[in-house]
Amino acid sequence: THIRKICEKRDIFFEAFSCPRERPGKWDHEPITYLLYDVNPGEGFNLRRDVYIRMAVFLQFLRTQPGYRRSRLVLPPWSNLVHWRSHNIEQTQLPWSHFFDLPSMKAYTDVIDTPEFLAAYETLHGQGAAVVLDEVYKLKHFDNMFENGVFVDKFEEHVCPKSDSGTLPFLGYTNFATKEFTCLHFQGSAMLLHKLLETYKRKGQSVRYVLVLNAEIVLHDLWGNVDYWEARRSMRFAHSLVEVADRFRWDYLNSSDEQDRTVRPANWRDASHRRRAKGGEYICAHLRRADFLYGRDKTTPTIQSAALQIRAKLLELGLKTVFIASDCSRTEFYNLKNYLKRFRVVRFAPENYEQRATLKDGGIAIVDQIICSHARYFIGTYESTFTYRIYEEREIIGFPKDLTFNTFCKSEKEMNCEKNTVWPIVYN
Numbered sequence: 001t002h003i004r005k006i007c008e009k010r011d012i013f014f015e016a017f018s019c020p021r022e023r024p025g026k027w028d029h030e031p032i033t034y035l036l037y038d039v040n041p042g043e044g045f046n047l048r049r050d051v052y053i054r055m056a057v058f059l060q061f062l063r064t065q066p067g068y069r070r071s072r073l074v075l076p077p078w079s080n081l082v083h084w085r086s087h088n089i090e091q092t093q094l095p096w097s098h099f100f101d102l103p104s105m106k107a108y109t110d111v112i113d114t115p116e117f118l119a120a121y122e123t124l125h126g127q128g129a130a131v132v133l134d135e136v137y138k139l140k141h142f143d144n145m146f147e148n149g150v151f152v153d154k155f156e157e158h159v160c161p162k163s164d165s166g167t168l169p170f171l172g173y174t175n176f177a178t179k180e181f182t183c184l185h186f187q188g189s190a191m192l193l194h195k196l197l198e199t200y201k202r203k204g205q206s207v208r209y210v211l212v213l214n215a216e217i218v219l220h221d222l223w224g225n226v227d228y229w230e231a232r233r234s235m236r237f238a239h240s241l242v243e244v245a246d247r248f249r250w251d252y253l254n255s256s257d258e259q260d261r262t263v264r265p266a267n268w269r270d271a272s273h274r275r276r277a278k279g280g281e282y283i284c285a286h287l288r289r290a291d292f293l294y295g296r297d298k299t300t301p302t303i304q305s306a307a308l309q310i311r312a313k314l315l316e317l318g319l320k321t322v323f324i325a326s327d328c329s330r331t332e333f334y335n336l337k338n339y340l341k342r343f344r345v346v347r348f349a350p351e352n353y354e355q356r357a358t359l360k361d362g363g364i365a366i367v368d369q370i371i372c373s374h375a376r377y378f379i380g381t382y383e384s385t386f387t388y389r390i391y392e393e394r395e396i397i398g399f400p401k402d403l404t405f406n407t408f409c410k411s412e413k414e415m416n417c418e419k420n421t422v423w424p425i426v427y428n
């Protein structure tokens with residue numbers, strides 16, 4: 001009775017739980033909605049991972065709604081992100097399976113990679129058919145988000161500016177077209193997308209292809225609740241990247257899951273809630289540089305100050321090794337090493353061109369994140385989503401909070417600088 005009650009509650013608000021299994025084929029008469037989305041080209045990898053969670057949690061909710069039970073979320077390919085600076089390797093239209101363990105993500109909700117979507121489209125419409133979407137929505141913030149001082153969920157059509165023809169090609173594919181293109185002012189959480197889909201629904205559609213552009217404008221329904229964490233826990237990294245990181249940990253940091261008490265169950269649903277992780281005998285520092293030196297210079301430390309903060313922590317913990325994850329230049333890294341002469345300063349770099357070309361910039365960044373997620377102690381950069389994702393990974397692995405939620409100050413002399421928010425993991 002209890003489960004039935006909660007399952008019925010799904011119509012009002014979605015919470016993660018196990019509902020009784022439905023009979024296979026029960027919803028075969030319902031239409032299929034393929035929900036595609038894309039993010040503003042300037043956004044980085046780890047913000048995009050956050051947008052994915054909003055969409056995945058939304059899809060889980062949507063699949064409980066009449067007429068949407070066979071909805072599927074299509075993952076947008078990764079293409080030449082602004083932070084990927086290796087121009088001598090191919091980094092266009094990369095599938096999610098290059099970075100993530102897709103079967104693990106599918107265990108959360110019905111997500112498919114773009115190549116899977118293209119194959120499904122060909123099955124339905126014939127080989128080589130150009131993809132014709134039914135609806136594309138380009139989202140934009142309202143000019144005034146707080147009308148009369150209140151923030152209300154709403155969307156409203158507006159005339160598309162001429163520059164919006166530049167949104168083509170959709171998702172980087174020149175053979176994608178659309179029947180309808182609508183520009184919308186949008187403000188609100190992912191749930192508002194349900195209303196949007198209902199508003200523009202047409203009768204008799206057995207398959208519906210909808211693309212939402214600028215999906216970063218869609219907010220979380222509730223950030224950091226059980227649904228958020230379930231989707232987040234399912235986002236395990238691709239095995240090939242985990243292998244590279246594990247080999248590096250073993251070869252250069254004497255770190256392994258057995259020794260460090262960081263062994264994980266094969267299925268993320270079976271994870272223990274206990275905080276038993278110890279981590280390898282090194283600290284990890286995520287030092288965000290590059291554009292942070294301009295946009296966020298008031299909170300980003302100098303190399304010297306970062307070195308002094310690292311040094312103080314190494315002495316306090318009695319450790320001799322620091323692993324550096326950073327988008328810093330060679331000179332900055334050289335300087336950092338010079339300030340930390342008495343210690344081992346380690347950084348991951350691909351062994352050769354072939355390995356760089358295989359991992360790609362996104363894969364190298366993930367290897368950095370995995371290594372940081374297994375350190376005894378972690379310190380990250382203020383307001384960097386790269387740092388946030390490491391916090392989350394360490395929460396999932398089960399580290400004590402004080403060994404994870406640490407932030408560099410602008411200056412080593414500041415004791416009470418503004419720190420990143422602590423969002424601990426929650427389980428059902």
Ligand SMILES: C[C@@H]1O[C@H](OP(=O)(O)OP(=O)(O)OC[C@H]2O[C@@H](n3cnc4c(=O)[nH]c(N)nc43)[C@H](O)[C@@H]2O)[C@@H](O)[C@H](O)[C@@H]1O
Binds near residue numbers: 044288292383385386
């Ligand atoms: C100012 C804002 O910063 C936001 O960045 P922020 O949250 O740190 O984090 P991300 O959104 O991931 O973007 C930063 C990108 O820089 C590279 N990068 C940063 N730190 C490291 C590192 O330790 N190792 C490696 N290998 N690569 C690193 C990597 O490509 C990463 O995806 C952006 O999402 C926004 O678009 C905007 O630029």
